[in-house]
Amino acid sequence: MLFILIVFSIPVYGFCIWSLYEPEESFFLFDRWRFKEIPELSDIQIKLIKIGSVIAMILWTILIIDVAIDTFTPDPPLPPIPDELKVD
Template sequence: MGDILGFIFIIPLYGVLIWSFFYPKESLLWGKRWMYQEDPEISAGAIRYIKVASLITVIGMTLAFIIFILT
């Protein structure tokens, strides 16, 4: 029962991480657009960081969840 409940709670986090991977500019500005009159210029390094962090987190969460299920 706990495994299924944990999986249900992790699904939205996966969604946010996948969205951050495919749309890093939007995810970086989410909730902060009101501070700017125009969209700010986001560096390539920041975009790369968001993509890498999202990918590593998805892989890490998947491995942790698989290990949790198997034990």
């Protein structure tokens, strides 16, 4: 599970870093065909895109750490079998 999550995190981090530096390009990804002229984004929209990409990277990092801890934590020992259930 951890390996799959790390493999999927490469495009997630790539998109978040790209949207951090190019918020207008990332906002119109796959929607550019809908406009004859690309509308301008307001400063608040650009700021929200940047904040959203930073929050996404933070949450994805927390998810990776949680899965890594869960992966490498050993399972607890099994409870002992009661004497009345033991077969000789």
